[in-house]
Structure formats: structure tokens, C-alpha cells
Amino acid sequence: MALLETSGLTKRFNGLTAVDGVDLAIEAGERVSVIGPNGAGKTTLISLITRQLDRTEGEIVFHGESITDDAPHEIVQRGISKSFQTASIFPDLPVEENARIAAIAAENGSFRFDFFRHEQSYPGIADAARETLQSVGLWDQRETAAKNLPYGDKRRLELGIALAAEPELLLMDEPTAGMSPEETNATVELIESVKEEFGLTFVLVEHDMEIVFNVSDRIVVLNRGRVIAEGPPDDIRENEDVQAAYLGGGGEA
Ligand SMILES: Nc1ncnc2c1ncn2[C@@H]1O[C@H](COP(=O)(O)OP(=O)(O)OP(=O)(O)O)[C@@H](O)[C@H]1O
Ligand SMILES: [Mg+2]
Known part of the structure; x- marks a missing residue:
């Protein structure tokens, strides 16, 4: 059983579908990065998991129990913490x-x-x-x-x-945003040490591909709210859909 599972997770803001039927399964001990162009729905996805936002449709399960209707503080008590942008x-x-x-x-x-x-x-x-x-x-x-x-x-x-x-599961949304190169390096080292020392499961949202390729066991690629690819870093690097989403400015309709 996965540590965290989302099924059909969807968030609509008026006419816009920010997160569109996302099925995710994060195993205990796994380090997963979520990448995608600006506006792909990464932050919205994290906010749905922390229950800072209500989903429109779908289900979130942690340790086999539904957390879809939990309050944010209950999420923390269950062992899910978010760092950065907080x-x-x-x-x-x-x-x-x-x-x-x-x-x-x-x-x-x-x-x-x-x-x-x-x-x-x-x-x-x-x-x-x-x-x-x-x-x-x-x-x-x-x-x-x-x-x-x-x-x-x-x-x-x-x-x-x-x-x-x-926490059992640590969520991080753009930990290096706005940092100098020195601070970025220090933060990457910190994430690496978290990975080794604490053996935590984490989900990292990050634009810096070097960081993503270095710290992830698996990468999930979002584009316009949908998962367009997922797999180990080497597969994602070669994936043509991923390259097209980035080069083609996939954030715009
Ligand atoms: N509170 C909100 N109300 C209305 N629209 C929103 C809201 N939050 C996000 N959106 C829209 O949802 C879409 C996804 O936004 P989100 O912030 O999740 O993207 P992102 O992948 O985190 O982008 P970035 O890489 O720029 O951080 C965008 O089109 C955004 O404008
Ligand atoms: Mg964001």
C-alpha cells in the first residue's frame, strides 16, 4: 500500500481546471519531485494534499485512511508537514x-x-x-x-x-526560489541530508532541473493540471512529451 495516494484529484477555480484528475501513489521512503511549466498546478496539488484548499473532486488517502475531509491541523497530526512558502x-x-x-x-x-x-x-x-x-x-x-x-x-x-x-511525509514547494547560488547549494545539501539522515518520504516541487535530477527517485510531470509523464530521472530527461511541454510553453491554452 502506498503511503499517500490521490485518485481523480481535481481542483477547479471557476472556469479553470488547475488540477485535473491526478492519480498519484507515493511509496514510503520515496523521494518524488513534481515538475511542470508555470501554472501547471503544482502548488495547487500540494495545497490540496495539505487541505489548505478544498478539492472539487477526487480522494486523498494517507496510510490507507481518507484524509480528504481533514482540517489542515489534522493533516499535520497525521504526519504530513509542509516546508517553505509557509x-x-x-x-x-x-x-x-x-x-x-x-x-x-x-x-x-x-x-x-x-x-x-x-x-x-x-x-x-x-x-x-x-x-x-x-x-x-x-x-x-x-x-x-x-x-x-x-x-x-x-x-x-x-x-x-x-x-x-x-513528519513521515514532507512537502516542499520551491525551496530554492529567490536564493543566491550559495544558498541554493546549501539548501540542496540540506535536502540531501534530510534524505539520508531522516529517511523521510518527500514530495518536492522545484524548477531547477539539476536539483530535481539529483535528489529524486521519481519525477512526476504536470502540465495543465494533468500528469503527462512519470518515472525515474533518466526516463524523464529523455521524454519527448516533457520536452515539448517545456519548450512549447505548455502553461498557456
Ligand atoms: N486561488 C486561485 N484562484 C484562481 N485561480 C488560481 C488560484 N490558485 C491558482 N490558480 C490558477 O491555477 C493554475 C495552477 O496554478 P498553480 O499555482 O498551482 O501552478 P504552479 O504549477 O504552482 O505554477 P508556478 O510554477 O508558477 O508556481 C494557474 O492557472 C493559476 O492561475
Ligand atoms: Mg507554484
């Missing part, structure tokens, strides 16, 4: 405090319930926060206010916060 950071708080809050949230399922409970009553929070920051290479910056971190480090903190929830 406002998960408290900008005025130091890096370490952000990591502690993430650790408390992970412990509680949702920090909404018990946000003001005294931290000392959570054994292991300080350790968990330290481990998180060490794993994303931010321990030395722990006293810096999050808003004062360089852009790439902010992204690393977001990834750390997502990992603190100890």
Missing part, C-alpha cells in the same frame, strides 16, 4: 525560541491547545530544539532574532520547524 516562523523571536515552539507544538499535536503551559513541564523540549537546530545547521545562530537571519537561513529554520513535527 509563514511558520515567529520573526521577532530568537531562532532557539522558534525551535522550542516547534518542539512543543510537535509534542502537543497543536500548540493551540496549551501554548501558555510552562515550558519546564515539557521534558526534553530544550534537547529537541537543540537537535532540530543542529540538524539544519543553525545552532550557532540560536540567539539571533529569526527576522535577522539571511534568507537562506530563514528557509533552513522553516525546514527545521517542519522536521520538528517528525
